[in-house]
Amino acid sequence: MTLTAREIADLSGGTLAGEAAAPVTGAASAGSAGAGDVVFVEDEKALPAALASAAAVVIAGPFAAGATRDSGALVACEQPKLAFARVVARLHPAPRPSPGAHPSAVVDASAVLGRDVSIGAHAVVDAGVRLGDRVAVGPGAHIGCGVQVGDDTVFKANVTVYPGTSIGARVVVHAGSVLGSDGFGYVRDAATGRYEPFPQVGRLVIEDDVELGAVCTIDRGALGETRIARGTKLDNQVHVAHNVSVGEDVVISAQTGVAGSSVIEKGAIVAGQVGIADHVRIESGAILGAQCGVPSGKVIRGPGVLFWGTPARPIRQYLKELAALARLAKK
Amino acid sequence: MTLTAREIADLSGGTLAGEAAAPVTGAASAGSAGAGDVVFVEDEKALPAALASAAAVVIAGPFAAGATRDSGALVACEQPKLAFARVVARLHPAPRPSPGAHPSAVVDASAVLGRDVSIGAHAVVDAGVRLGDRVAVGPGAHIGCGVQVGDDTVFKANVTVYPGTSIGARVVVHAGSVLGSDGFGYVRDAATGRYEPFPQVGRLVIEDDVELGAVCTIDRGALGETRIARGTKLDNQVHVAHNVSVGEDVVISAQTGVAGSSVIEKGAIVAGQVGIADHVRIESGAILGAQCGVPSGKVIRGPGVLFWGTPARPIRQYLKELAALARLAKK
Amino acid sequence: MTLTAREIADLSGGTLAGEAAAPVTGAASAGSAGAGDVVFVEDEKALPAALASAAAVVIAGPFAAGATRDSGALVACEQPKLAFARVVARLHPAPRPSPGAHPSAVVDASAVLGRDVSIGAHAVVDAGVRLGDRVAVGPGAHIGCGVQVGDDTVFKANVTVYPGTSIGARVVVHAGSVLGSDGFGYVRDAATGRYEPFPQVGRLVIEDDVELGAVCTIDRGALGETRIARGTKLDNQVHVAHNVSVGEDVVISAQTGVAGSSVIEKGAIVAGQVGIADHVRIESGAILGAQCGVPSGKVIRGPGVLFWGTPARPIRQYLKELAALARLAKK
Numbered sequence: 001m002t003l004t005a006r007e008i009a010d011l012s013g014g015t016l017a018g019e020a021a022a023p024v025t026g027a028a029s030a031g032s033a034g035a036g037d038v039v040f041v042e043d044e045k046a047l048p049a050a051l052a053s054a055a056a057v058v059i060a061g062p063f064a065a066g067a068t069r070d071s072g073a074l075v076a077c078e079q080p081k082l083a084f085a086r087v088v089a090r091l092h093p094a095p096r097p098s099p100g101a102h103p104s105a106v107v108d109a110s111a112v113l114g115r116d117v118s119i120g121a122h123a124v125v126d127a128g129v130r131l132g133d134r135v136a137v138g139p140g141a142h143i144g145c146g147v148q149v150g151d152d153t154v155f156k157a158n159v160t161v162y163p164g165t166s167i168g169a170r171v172v173v174h175a176g177s178v179l180g181s182d183g184f185g186y187v188r189d190a191a192t193g194r195y196e197p198f199p200q201v202g203r204l205v206i207e208d209d210v211e212l213g214a215v216c217t218i219d220r221g222a223l224g225e226t227r228i229a230r231g232t233k234l235d236n237q238v239h240v241a242h243n244v245s246v247g248e249d250v251v252i253s254a255q256t257g258v259a260g261s262s263v264i265e266k267g268a269i270v271a272g273q274v275g276i277a278d279h280v281r282i283e284s285g286a287i288l289g290a291q292c293g294v295p296s297g298k299v300i301r302g303p304g305v306l307f308w309g310t311p312a313r314p315i316r317q318y319l320k321e322l323a324a325l326a327r328l329a330k331k
Numbered sequence: 332m333t334l335t336a337r338e339i340a341d342l343s344g345g346t347l348a349g350e351a352a353a354p355v356t357g358a359a360s361a362g363s364a365g366a367g368d369v370v371f372v373e374d375e376k377a378l379p380a381a382l383a384s385a386a387a388v389v390i391a392g393p394f395a396a397g398a399t400r401d402s403g404a405l406v407a408c409e410q411p412k413l414a415f416a417r418v419v420a421r422l423h424p425a426p427r428p429s430p431g432a433h434p435s436a437v438v439d440a441s442a443v444l445g446r447d448v449s450i451g452a453h454a455v456v457d458a459g460v461r462l463g464d465r466v467a468v469g470p471g472a473h474i475g476c477g478v479q480v481g482d483d484t485v486f487k488a489n490v491t492v493y494p495g496t497s498i499g500a501r502v503v504v505h506a507g508s509v510l511g512s513d514g515f516g517y518v519r520d521a522a523t524g525r526y527e528p529f530p531q532v533g534r535l536v537i538e539d540d541v542e543l544g545a546v547c548t549i550d551r552g553a554l555g556e557t558r559i560a561r562g563t564k565l566d567n568q569v570h571v572a573h574n575v576s577v578g579e580d581v582v583i584s585a586q587t588g589v590a591g592s593s594v595i596e597k598g599a600i601v602a603g604q605v606g607i608a609d610h611v612r613i614e615s616g617a618i619l620g621a622q623c624g625v626p627s628g629k630v631i632r633g634p635g636v637l638f639w640g641t642p643a644r645p646i647r648q649y650l651k652e653l654a655a656l657a658r659l660a661k662k
Numbered sequence: 663m664t665l666t667a668r669e670i671a672d673l674s675g676g677t678l679a680g681e682a683a684a685p686v687t688g689a690a691s692a693g694s695a696g697a698g699d700v701v702f703v704e705d706e707k708a709l710p711a712a713l714a715s716a717a718a719v720v721i722a723g724p725f726a727a728g729a730t731r732d733s734g735a736l737v738a739c740e741q742p743k744l745a746f747a748r749v750v751a752r753l754h755p756a757p758r759p760s761p762g763a764h765p766s767a768v769v770d771a772s773a774v775l776g777r778d779v780s781i782g783a784h785a786v787v788d789a790g791v792r793l794g795d796r797v798a799v800g801p802g803a804h805i806g807c808g809v810q811v812g813d814d815t816v817f818k819a820n821v822t823v824y825p826g827t828s829i830g831a832r833v834v835v836h837a838g839s840v841l842g843s844d845g846f847g848y849v850r851d852a853a854t855g856r857y858e859p860f861p862q863v864g865r866l867v868i869e870d871d872v873e874l875g876a877v878c879t880i881d882r883g884a885l886g887e888t889r890i891a892r893g894t895k896l897d898n899q900v901h902v903a904h905n906v907s908v909g910e911d912v913v914i915s916a917q918t919g920v921a922g923s924s925v926i927e928k929g930a931i932v933a934g935q936v937g938i939a940d941h942v943r944i945e946s947g948a949i950l951g952a953q954c955g956v957p958s959g960k961v962i963r964g965p966g967v968l969f970w971g972t973p974a975r976p977i978r979q980y981l982k983e984l985a986a987l988a989r990l991a992k993k
Contacts, residue, residue, distance in 0.1 A: 027861060032886070079849070079851065079852055081860070085858055085860045092861060104784075120786070122471070124453060138804070139768075140453070140471050140784070142470045144488075157806075158489050162487075174840065176507055176546070181567070182505065186564055189410065189413055195564055197542070198412070211859070213843065223358060236840075236843065236881070237879055239568050241566075253921070254921070255937075257585050257603050267855065273935070290921075290937050291622075291955045310622050311653075317657075321656045321659070324656065328990065329986040331986070437783040455783045473820065473837075491802075491838060509836065509838045512876040518741070520741065522741075526895055530751060546838070550898070555694070586917065588917045590916070606953045608933075651991040656987060
């Protein structure tokens with residue numbers, strides 16, 4: 001795939017300087033660019049080096065308007081990293097498996113498949129499943145009874161989706177993830193001390209444009225539902241328990257866990273290895289730093305304040321405490 | 332499936348008031364009950380709202396004895412949540428895959444299958460495996476050579492069980508879990524600085540009535556065995572290392588890790604993201620709060636004291652320290 | 663498999679005392695040894711009990727030179743645990759699946775297989791894959807397009823390897839691990855507040871002699887590469903993000919996560935549940951204690967100092983702070 005500097009400027013909504021026909025076939029970081037590469041610059045200080053690099057096209061912020069290059073082209077636009085991402089997505093379109101079900105796939109006769117659905121080798125699609133147009137089910141993936149899936153959604157290899165799950169359009173689920181498994185709920189019999197399962201018969205809803213990393217686990221609701229709202233992105237090894245509600249455009253980094261019935265509101269940012277206990281509310285736009293812990297029932301205020309530590313507190317307070325403790329230990 | 336209020340009272344061992352024939356087909360939380368639903372109430376303050384709800388049957392604690400409803404029925408019993416759990420399990424029996432091996436499953440000729448065993452599409456059952464009656468092996472699951480499995484045990488999709496594993500009856504293993512993999516043990520060659528594997532040739536024993544969440548990893552013993560005792564429940568993404576012994580009726584929440592040779596005694600409660608280092612002893616009935624860390628070789632006293640922090644200490648002490656630190660930082 | 667005491671002494675590079683022909687068929691810990699077992703002793707204080715045990719052969723450190731046993735044999739050598747590991751590896755050679763592709767495996771016609779390759783039931787090997795001699799692909803594993811694999815590498819069941827991954831020789835990948843999945847990188851569109859994927863089109867390189875536990879996730883580079891260097895060992899459920907570089911002979915314990923672009927240099931030791939943020943450098947030989955957290959951009963000095971806490975600091979300082987805090991809380 002090749003794009004010209006002119007096409008890149010148009011994609012970016014930016015202004016073009018230099019060789020409009022400069023052909024771009026690859027992408028690189030500014031430090032390692034070769035001829036034919038596109039690079040991007042967000043920091044004005046990095047602009048001179050990028051301009052002098054071998055890159056065919058440099059995408060930079062508004063600060064680059066008026067700059068010139070000896071060869072190649074320069075595009076100045078509002079959001080250079082976003083423009084770069086879109087350009088590279090065009091250069092390297094995600095390879096799509098060819099439509100059709102592999103002969104080894106097991107697809108129940110009652111499953112309803114949209115147009116150009118792809119079902120990989122040894123995948124299993126159970127009774128009553130509905131797959132939208134262009135859905136891709138990876139090798140070894142299992143889509144359980146009655147699961148509903150919107151258009152253009154992709155399941156990578158060895159994903160498991162339990163019955164009772166509903167998945168939107170343009171969702172990506174990376175390999176090994178498990179969606180809709182039973183939540184962790186038991187009742188201890190006071191007479192015997194033994195645990196009996198509390199019913200886990202609710203649903204899991206994944207809305208449009210959600211992306212889930214590899215080996216995530218997202219449980220169905222106990223009685224009600226678990227929901228991951230539109231546009232939210234989860235990194236690898238994230239755990240979401242029963243009856244959790246994650247709002248739109250939330251990002252959750254790797255190895256974070258969210259316990260039962262908690263709510264993460266729209267636009268929150270959750271770093272890695274964070275622990276969110278049950279019945280917590282993370283307000284819209286709140287930011288949780290890596291490894292912090294939010295105790296049961298707490299509310300984290302948003303937007304814009306970074307919380308850290310266990311129990312999670314505003315980072316200014318946390319850093320003050322660390323400093324005071326270090327001084328105390330020196331005495 | 333339908334149950335009458337009378338049948339629910341009998342199941343619950345409770346006393347019945349109101350319409351003995353009231354039919355129940357579903358379950359709900361007290362706040363969202365519709366006609367035909369059963370709900371439960373543990374807190375006396377929530378009783379009036381539940382009694383006034385549309386629920387066909389309200390299961391409540393002994394405090395409800397003598398109360399009445401305008402319509403529907405009321406069951407007063409000792410353990411309302413437990414009764415509710417049992418009623419819902421009756422209403423929504425876990426769907427069982429039909430007996431027999433899917434034609435695509437690969438079952439070694441030397442495997443011994445009990446009655447009404449179900450083996451899903453693309454599952455693999457290796458040589459010398461013994462499966463008890465009504466065992467269900469999910470799609471894509473792999474049961475390694477010589478694994479022994481008791482009656483009524485269920486493996487969900489894409490589970491992997493290594494050779495050398497013995498599993499009891501009525502065990503549930505959720506999707507993607509890995510049982511009996513090699514432990515993490517190496518010896519560093521002082522001459523080269525390189526690591527060589529220490530033998531991981533022991534066994535893994537999972538006793539009856541254990542339930543394991545999605546994507547758990549439980550390693551076999553190095554020389555001896557790893558054991559998860561009867562009735563213990565693990566949430567998703569729990570890691571248990573080689574030679575660990577987990578006692579009966581223990582609960583371990585998501586993303587907790589237990590390092591080599593540690594012992595968790597009967598009835599302990601372990602919250603999420605807890606780290607238990609090697610050669611630790613968690614005494615019977617001890618409680619570990621979320622994200623706490625128990626250093627190598629320590630003993631955590633039980634029962635009934637909640638531990639928190641790293642290194643884990645009684646929560647009273649931990650909270651005092653947090654308060655003292657906050658005061659100090661304000662000075 | 664049987665080894666004589668003489669053969670064990672030769673394998674160990676040690677001196678032999680006692681019955682040179684004593685036959686060894688198994689391995690045990692010193693406390694539980696039966697006749698026919700080999701045991702090892704690293705601690706001189708444990709020597710008398712081991713000598714008096716039923717073990718056929720005791721492997722001990724140089725301190726045992728000159729000691730004798732009433733029956734059986736004694737081998738004194740420089741590295742008794744290492745010698746024991748090598749002896750047991752000889753006694754219990756890892757069972758190798760028989761060569762050949764199972765009839766249910768799906769192997770693309772363009773894949774190039776070395777000699778004596780084994781491909782398990784329902785495994786999938788995509789176009790352009792190259793597998794070295796004696797590679798074993800477990801049941802249900804998926805090796806994506808163009809993946810390169812060196813000799814004697816083993817993939818256990820249900821492993822997923824994405825396209826763009828290159829794997830060396832003698833690598834072991836335990837069940838459920840996912841190699842080469844997309845990194846977690848998004849750009850937020852300032853105009854809409856929505857996240858768009860940043861390109862994840864780089865590579866993953868796993869060098870020779872690496873071992874990866876069950877259910878690890880290692881992402882490909884965004885533009886460049888992620889690399890795990892020769893001889894490094896990862897425990898279960900470890901997460902390694904895009905563009906991370908892990909040096910040679912590093913050990914990383916279970917449930918640790920490493921965020922984007924961080925560098926872990928040769929010989930570092932990382933305990934369990936550690937969080938390493940992005941753009942961190944862990945210097946050669948540094949030691950990170952369990953659950954510690956290294957903030958973004960930090961450098962951890964090596965070798966030999968143990969770091970603990972979040973933010974990670976030298977353990978002496980951390981323990982002083984803990985002690986000071988405990989005193990403060992008592993006032």
